[in-house]
Amino acid sequence: MSVARFWRKIPQRYNLIGTRCETCGTYFFPPRTFCPECRREGRIVDYRFPGKGKVVTHTVIRSASEQFEHLTPYVLAIIQLDEGPRFTAQVVAKPGEIEVGTRVRPVFRRIAADGESGVIHYGTKFVPVR
Amino acid sequence: MRDVAVIGIGCTPFGEHWGTSFRDLFIQAGALALEDAGLSGEQIDAMYVGNMSAGRFIDQEHIGALIADYSGMATRHIPSTRVEAACASGGLSFRQAVIAVASGMEDVVVAAGVEKMTDVGTGTSVDTLAGAADREWEGFVGATFPGLYAMIATDYMHRYPLTREQLAQVAVKNHFNGARNPIAQFRQEITVETVLRSSLVADPLRLFDCSPITDGAAAVVVAPLERAREFTDRFVKVRASAQASDTISLHDRADISRLDATVAAGRWALKDAGLSHSDIDLVEVHDCFTIAEICAIEDLGFCRKGDAGRLTEEGVTALDGDLPVNTSGGLKACGHPVGATGIKQICEVVQQLRGEAGKRQVPDAVIGMTHNVGGTGATVAVHILEAI
Numbered sequence: 075m076s077v078a079r080f081w082r083k084i085p086q087r088y089n090l091i092g093t094r095c096e097t098c099g100t101y102f103f104p105p106r107t108f109c110p111e112c113r114r115e116g117r118i119v120d121y122r123f124p125g126k127g128k129v130v131t132h133t134v135i136r137s138a139s140e141q142f143e144h145l146t147p148y149v150l151a152i153i154q155l156d157e158g159p160r161f162t163a164q165v166v167a168k169p170g171e172i173e174v175g176t177r178v179r180p181v182f183r184r185i186a187a188d189g190e191s192g193v194i195h196y197g198t199k200f201v202p203v204r
Numbered sequence: 205m206r207d208v209a210v211i212g213i214g215c216t217p218f219g220e221h222w223g224t225s226f227r228d229l230f231i232q233a234g235a236l237a238l239e240d241a242g243l244s245g246e247q248i249d250a251m252y253v254g255n256m257s258a259g260r261f262i263d264q265e266h267i268g269a270l271i272a273d274y275s276g277m278a279t280r281h282i283p284s285t286r287v288e289a290a291c292a293s294g295g296l297s298f299r300q301a302v303i304a305v306a307s308g309m310e311d312v313v314v315a316a317g318v319e320k321m322t323d324v325g326t327g328t329s330v331d332t333l334a335g336a337a338d339r340e341w342e343g344f345v346g347a348t349f350p351g352l353y354a355m356i357a358t359d360y361m362h363r364y365p366l367t368r369e370q371l372a373q374v375a376v377k378n379h380f381n382g383a384r385n386p387i388a389q390f391r392q393e394i395t396v397e398t399v400l401r402s403s404l405v406a407d408p409l410r411l412f413d414c415s416p417i418t419d420g421a422a423a424v425v426v427a428p429l430e431r432a433r434e435f436t437d438r439f440v441k442v443r444a445s446a447q448a449s450d451t452i453s454l455h456d457r458a459d460i461s462r463l464d465a466t467v468a469a470g471r472w473a474l475k476d477a478g479l480s481h482s483d484i485d486l487v488e489v490h491d492c493f494t495i496a497e498i499c500a501i502e503d504l505g506f507c508r509k510g511d512a513g514r515l516t517e518e519g520v521t522a523l524d525g526d527l528p529v530n531t532s533g534g535l536k537a538c539g540h541p542v543g544a545t546g547i548k549q550i551c552e553v554v555q556q557l558r559g560e561a562g563k564r565q566v567p568d569a570v571i572g573m574t575h576n577v578g579g580t581g582a583t584v585a586v587h588i589l590e591a592i
């Protein structure tokens with residue numbers, strides 16, 4: 075991923091800044107700048123998610139692309155935030171440590187290193203809440 | 205709208221073709237299809253080529269022009285168009301050809317699909333295929349394509365009574381069929397133990413739950429039904445062509461275990477054809493992973509959600525079952541050159557409806573369905589074909 079492409083989404087990736095449609099009240103993460111329900115009637119504002127949520131589904135990636143191969147095996151999950159939106163994230167846990175419904179909270183972590191540019195990409199991962 | 209017929213089919217063997225280039229794969233398939241239709245190149249009015257990612261796999265874009273040139277069509281200047289929808293590129297290429305003929309814009313049209321995947325290493329192909337999902341919000345955090353389908357499997361197995369053994373039986377059945385298909389990449393039968401002993405790729409999916417990386421090309425020729433007899437008496441009628449969309453990301457789906465684009469395209473196709481599920485004699489579904497075949501059978505409406513694993517175990521979807529699924533061997537055993545798969549599905553159903561499927565022939569097959577998925581379900585094409 076190019077530096078500009080990564081940099082553009084830093085607030086979202088570092089701080090879980092998503093959006094909310096004031097017209098219908100729906101929360102979006104990953105952020106959307108266009109509400110699929112309200113369309114042009116939608117009024118979109120930024121919203122910072124506290125990041126509390128739960129695991130909807132999960133897997134353990136054992137074979138990855140080159141950027142992520144050094145992390146294998148790693149736990150990947152779809153997280154549902156308490157406000158409703160779902161998105162994909164890594165969970166800092168051992169294989170078998172999480173299950174459907176496990177409560178999680180966000181942590182700031184290194185996501186991947188870009189081999190070509192040497193840039194280290196940071197972002198949000200999750201940890202199980204005990 | 206005019207009725208449309210498939211008048212010719214051609215498919216290269218699927219596999220790892222280190223000795224054959226992208227363009228040569230296409231030319232092989234195209235020549236077979238034209239020969240099958242009894243056509244010469246001068247009779248072709250337009251071409252569509254399904255291809256997911258020649259840009260990443262062989263550093264080549266502008267595939268429509270390349271294919272037109274090397275198949276000798278450039279000097280005639282006929283239109284040649286690349287169609288891309290990840291793994292559904294072939295299905296959409298076929299649909300574009302059907303639309304072109306049905307509308308009256310064109311008469312004799314080639315719909316093809318081609319993918320040359322083995323010129324890059326596994327890491328690059330894994331990363332390229334991840335581009336079928338959302339790069340920004342799935343790929344970036346380390347989601348692989350098998351990983352996304354694995355999360356479908358986890359969700360499904362949490363909610364429905366699907367056993368790990370039943371999932372393996374999808375692969376066993378498709379390898380059984382593939383063993384009877386001369387173009388299949390894998391032509392050996394396997395057992396449940398083969399699947400369960402293979403290495404984990406993304407829990408709970410193992411290597412033998414996954415379709416392979418494949419080189420291959422397939423092509424068909426379509427024409428107005430009223431003119432089909434001018435070319436051949438072995439034509440097949442296109443009863444319906446449907447296409448549906450859904451969110452690019454798996455996490456945004458209304459239900460992780462249900463492909464709503466499959467539900468929509470399946471319903472529309474049956475409605476347009478005026479048919480019900482019991483009319484369908486066989487179906488080629490998009491089994492990029494074993495769990496995908498389970499979801500497809502249910503989401504197309506052939507059984508209730510949660511029942512496909514049991515039906516697979518009972519042999520209902522086997523070659524000699526009530527609803528043979530993936531007689532070609534499916535993506536799992538026949539192979540999955542992504543852009544070509546949707547066209548290969550059409551080739552398989554046409555072969556079955558013409559009674560030319562040899563050892564994997566479904567007796568008295570009259571109506572067949574194809575189901576081609578892009579990404580984790582963001583694009584779906586469903587076609588229904590009928591023997592005349």
Ligand SMILES: [Zn+2]
Nearest residue numbers: 095098109112
């Ligand atoms: Zn809204």
